[in-house]
Amino acid sequence: MLKIFEHIGRYFILMGKVFSRPEKGAIYRRRIIREMESLGLDSIGLTAIISVFIGAVITLQMCINLESPFIPRSLVGYATRETMILEFSSTVVALILAGKVGSNIASEIGTMRITEQIDALEIMGVNSASYLILPKIVAAVCFFPFLTILSILIGILGGWGISAATGIMIPDDYVEGLLTDFKPYSIVYSLIKTAVFAYIIASVSAYCGYYARGNSLEVGRASTRAVVSCSIVIMIFNLILTQILLI
């Protein structure tokens, strides 16, 4: 238990260093763009593939489980939309990105730590925590909401595609369901969650990598620790944010 408090304390000390005044704005801007490419753009493919299949599967399962003359078929489109917006495209995509992006960040920074690259930056008088971690946090927080919107759109399209391809329901019914009782606030809720999860993924993974010690085995362990920690923290914050924002 004490260990957890030690980690929380060290995490906040690290964040204090991360958010101290940057050395030179122009350098950071360049790094943010680079990180957007490696953390964000490179995740579009994975997000799109998972979203299209999950959208299709949700639609199929809804069709099978809501087989009743008393339930309108359009409810399938409504349920798919709500599932994608409220939970899948923010929370589940964040968990997937915790695996891809989180392990990437932890192993990159962990490798820099054990190969003394971070020491080299410190010797130059660079605030290594800010230089390495801040651009990743900014890039993730700015870019992941676009991934969420993309995931929502592609997931809904996947549902429409499967209904049209298999004939399990009439696509027009699906579209009617999509347009039923749409609340724009759901999108805002989803984007707020995504921004918070993006911060968690970037900062917690960076923390795990930054304090890696020893050899290459430690980098692997830091990477695993990052994915596990991010997943747990995301689930906790999912609950907290849902309570605050929806209830």
Place this chain on the structure above:
Amino acid sequence: MIRAEHIVKSFDGRVVLDDISVEFETGKTNLIIGRSGSGKTVLLKSLVGLHEVDSGRVWYDQTDFTSLGFRDRKAIRKDIGMIFQGGALLDSSTVEENVRLPLDLFTNQSASEKRDRVNFCLQRVRLNNANGLYPAELSGGMIKRVAIARAIVLNPKYLFCDEPNSGLDPQTSVVIDNLIHEITQEYHITTIINTHDMNSVLEIGEKIVYIHEGRKWWEGSKENILQADNRELNDFVFASAMAKRARQAQ
């Protein structure tokens, strides 16, 4: 000049540096030698502030480095160049970007001025046409030379080298040793090198400090190390069969 006064450093209760006091002179190639695990790297990292000492003081000329906070140390760190054992080049940056980084961060030079300075430093370490290469594409000797170029790009007053010859063949080791020695004299900087390469000791060791089990055991120069009357030092210096034969031949 860099002066360490009564440095003590321990990890988890284990004393690694025990009351070390030593002065490293300006314009000279100062060597810290000792067996693996003797505390050389910890001493070097304590001097540059990568390890906080438990007690004692480190002076950079007239400034007490140990009493300074992160922001005040920054001013001195801009005068420090350091070459790490593995080079510690940023993997995701090219040779040019690695050498240019200190200029980007701490100067207001124009792009062409920076390019000229980077090219000058790379030529100084005899590394041409490597600007666009990544560290993964370089040999061990080239990595060390890029690290030297990066270390000198801001005209440092102090140069620290942690085992600059490790992993290099004897010929390349000599090239690196000579390069560091030349730069030390050319720019009149205080250079401190951690090494256990006896060839370096005898070639460039103007001042040598021998560390044994975390204590300063001996200090002198390359001229008197072979005649030193110190059993631990002699065990270290004449450990190889070749050195023993050379001593017998004397």
